[in-house]
Amino acid sequence: MNTIHLRCLFRMNPLVWCLWADVAAKLRSLKRYSVFTFQRMKFMNRTSPYYFRRSVLSLLISALIYAQPGMAAFTTNVIGVVNDETVDGNQRVDERGTTNNTHIINHGRQEVYGGISNSSIIETGGEQLVSIHADINGQANNTTINGGRQSIEYGGISTGTIIESGNQYVYKGGTSNDTTIKGGTSRIEGGTANGTIIDGGGQSVSTQGHVDGTTINKSGYQDITQGSLATNTTINGGRQYVEQSTVETTTIKNGGEQRVYESRALDTTIEGGTQSLNSKSTAKNTQIYSGGTQIVDYTSTSDVIEVYSGGVLDVSGGTATNVTQHDGAILKTNTNGTTVSGTNSEGAFSIHNTVAENVLLENGGHLDINAYGSANKTIIKDKGTISVLTNAKADATRIDNGGVMDVAGNATNTIINGGTQNINNYGIATGTNINSGTQNIKSGGKADTTNISSGSRQVVEKDGTATGSNISAGGSLIVYTGGIAHGVNQETGSALVANTGAGTDIEGYNKLSHFTITGGEANYVVLENTGELTVMAKTSAKNTTIDAGGKLIVQKEAKTDSTRLNNGGVLEVQDGGEAKHVEQQSGGALIASTTSGTLIEGTNSYGDAFYIRNSEAKNVVLENAGSLTVVTGSRAVDTIINANGKMDVYGKDVGTVLNSAGTQTIYASATSEKANIKGGKQTVYGLATEANIESGEQIVDGGSADKTHINGGTQTVQNYGKAINTDIVSGLQQIMVNGTTEGSIINGGSQVVNEGGLAENSVLNDGGTLDVREKGSATGIQQSSQGALVATTRATRVTGTRADGVAFSIEQDAANNILLANGGVLTVESD
Structure with missing residues (x-):
């Protein structure tokens, strides 16, 4: 042992190294160890082995004695490189130390004083502090904060930190680079942060902090306060x-x-x-x-x-x-x-001292002219709006197509070029020129001296007032029930749309005379060019002129007298309405029905007296969109239907003349007698008798026709319809699928039996033609010597008797005893 160098001992046993670090730390905190003893131990050399043995042994024992329970094996003072440690106590990394992949858990604290920490993870309860030491900046690179805390103090630098949750604090003199915040918070309190990406959570910058190059994505936030600076x-x-x-x-x-x-x-x-x-x-x-x-x-x-x-x-x-x-x-x-x-x-434009000049409003733009404010030469384009509030003024406003002006104050000299001006309660508009577009006068609003040009209109709603309106040709004045329009100048070709309802009050001059609509009575009104007057229940109209494009509507229990219906005009008398002394000119359209209570009397365009009364119509002329509905239990006599006229029969019709482009429909259970079809079209779902078809067409569609006389027109029988006793002089009777005829006499013209059709007991006389086509049937034919039979062996069935008494037939692709005369043809089809 006395030959072992301390460095070798540390290399041989890492645990000794850890214990030595703890021992050194404890010696600094234990007062009973003198500075001299510690210095002796720290600087001993090879010449004092005995002292070395005693000192190391005592220190190791001391470390074990003073070690905290559950202490993990991590380096408390890092002066070299350590990897993959878990820190649950205090760890200091000075300018000589580097840690990699440190895991800082609850109660763990890593102090990076001048050192380097790479790829640390800070869990909840853990903390990393980064600052300068010995003039060397502490660095924390690629740290992940997962509920813990990172504090960057003076001289500390963090780079690439990811905050999943928890907090990062950057104090004055500290720098955070390229932090990504996914949750939690980065708090820059006097420090600097560069290149932060905030995906979730947030960053607060205070106390003259500085952040640069931050990206704040959706769900992220950044607060900049207390004299701080955020750039880029x-x-x-x-x-x-x-x-x-x-x-x-x-x-x-x-x-x-x-x-x-x-x-x-x-x-x-x-x-x-x-x-x-x-x-x-x-x-x-x-x-x-x-x-x-x-x-x-x-x-x-x-x-x-x-x-x-x-x-x-x-x-x-x-x-x-x-x-x-x-x-x-x-x-x-x-x-x-x-x-x-x-x-x-x-x-140039401006708004200053409550005055707006030359403002342009479009595409959702809006200007409020507040009380006692004003606007001059405002231009309102598509989707632009202006509101002139109470006691405010607007002058020389131009409203282009799609623009809107709302007026509750005063508007003068407005030009409407396709836009809309709304005059609301207390609003006043003076001198408006409507070149195209609309002026709406709402309840309580007023308009004076308005010029209504072609393609434009002025609309007066209930309790709205228009004074001195001039309607040019092609322009319209529309007055709703209860609206007021005085001093109207209705030029030729202009339109007045109004009614006689309660409170409506209109007076002015038209091309004929002075006119009025007031007190439930209209006098001398001229309707043309989309003009329309509705005479409401229990009100009346007198001396009305309906010109081209005009329309007069007479409601139930309403009355009109002395109406002139000119070419292109429409008089519509609704069920239960009354129209006396009607003067119908050529091209005038009457719309009415035979409903009980309806009363119409006058002269038609042929100069004949006509009427609709007591559920009967007589001598009515229908043309140019005119129509008559003959209701169940009523009848019409001697009606004339001209071009674009229409008649619907649910009751009985007698003697109607159907001229070119006129139409008549006979519905189920309805009857038509002695119709004269001269170019028009009659459709029969009910019963038609003794019709004369000179030109045009009768379509028997599921209904019945009896004793029809065809003299140049066409009768079509289809869809389970049936025609009996038809006399064909010239023209055509055609039988379509599921159509049937019986007893037709073909004196001239043709009877054509198409696929699925059936002709029974037809008489084919000299000069007539009977044409039976593939899958058509004709039975019981009586053929004269010069009657022309045209047939094919693919007909379903053809039977009859020739003039010489010989029976003939075509069945099952075989023809027997066929007489071909006067242009008759038999087509023998191959298998």
Whole structure:
């Protein structure tokens, strides 16, 4: 033993090394060991082996005696390199020491004083402290904080720390580089942090701390307070809170948020998120792109702002100067203490001392003109809005397509070019020119001297008032029930839309005379070019003129007298309505029914008297979208249906004339007698008798036709429909699938039996043609000597008797005794 050198002993037994470190530490704390004894032991040499043996032995024994229960085997004072230790007590790493892969657990503390710690893991209850020693910076590299604490003090540097949970503290003079925060918190209290990535959890910077190059992702946050500085920050969906500090060169995107209080924000780029300036904050050199928003509160200031399309500058009582508002940029502001100045696509604009000049609103932009404020030459484009509040004024506003102006104060000389102006309660609009678009006058609103041009309209709602409106050709004045419009000048070709409901009060001049709608009575109204008057129950209209594009609606229990229905106009008398002395001109459309209680009397376009009364219609002319419904139990006599006229019969119809492009439908259980079809179309689901088809078509679709006379038109029988005793002089009777005819007399023209059709007992006279096609059937034919039979052996069945009394047939692909005369043809098909 006396030849063993202390260094060799340590190399031979690592436990001795650990014990020696503990012994040295205990000797420093035990008063009974003198400094002399310790120094003797520390500097002994080979010439004092006896003393060495005694000292080492006593020290080892002392270490064992004073060791704490459960002490782990780790190095307490690291002056070399140690690997893979678990620390549950105090470990000191000075400038000579390096630790790798240290696991710091509960009650463990690693003090890196000038030394290096690599890849440590700090569990809950564990702590790592990093600082300078002997002018050498302590370093902690690639540390993982998993519930514990890392403290970076003066001269300490951490690099690549990952915070899963727990805390990192960086004090004045300490530096944290490239930390990733997944949970927990990094607290920069006067220190510096560079390149931090915050994925979850947060970072708080206080006491004049400085952070640079931080990225704050979604679910992460960063608080900058107490005179601190944040530079080159990217807020990527996360949140940054700034109080009494400075932030420089920030990029906000992906829904990120920066809240600034009593602070400065310099060189900010907002790509898709929000920066809010509050409590006397200032900002300079801000760029706002699509999806980005800068909010300036009433105490704050922003200077030098570029707002691009889709970006938002929101200034409410604050100050924004040197603004460049590009096309599509969004400005949201008001005149209540707000100061804004800059340029837009129209030139210079400003808001100052409650006055707004040349402001441009579009794409969601909005301006509130507050009480006693004013706005001049505001331009409102698509999706832009302006609100003129009570006691506020707006002059020379231009509302383009998609723009909206709400007025509760005063608006003068407004130009509407496709947009909308709403005059709300207490609002007054004077001198509005509606080139296109709409002016809505709400309850309590007023409009005076409005010019309504082609393609535009003025709408007056209940208790709204319009005075002196001029409606040019193509323009519209729409007055709802209870609306008021006085001094109207209705030019030729303009439209008035109104009703006779309670409270409606309209008067003015049209192309014919002075007109009124008041007290439930309308007089001398002219309706044209989409104009419409609804005469409501228990009210009336007199001397109405309905020109092209106009419409008069007479409701149940309403009455009209002396109505002139001109070409292109529409008179609709609803069930139970009354219209007397109607003068129907050619092209005028009447819409009515034979419902009991309906009364219509007048002269039609042929100069004949017509009426609908007591469930009967007589001499009615239907054309140009006119229609008549003959209800069950009623009838119509001698109706004329011209082009685009329509008649629906559920009752009985007699003597209707169907001219070209007119239509009539005979529904199940309904009947039609002696219809004269001259180019129109009659569809029969019920029963039609003695129809005469000169041109046009009768379609027997599931219904029945009897004694039809075809003289140039077409009768089609289909879908279980049946026609009997048809007389075909010229034209065509065609029998489609599941259609049946019986007793047709073919004197001229043709009867064609298609697949699935059946003709029974047809008489084929000289000059007529009977054409039986593949899978068609014709039985009981009486064929004259010059009657033309056209058939195929693929017909289902053909039977009959020739003029000479010989029976003929076609069945099962075989033809027997066929007489082919006068153009008759038999096609013998191959198998």
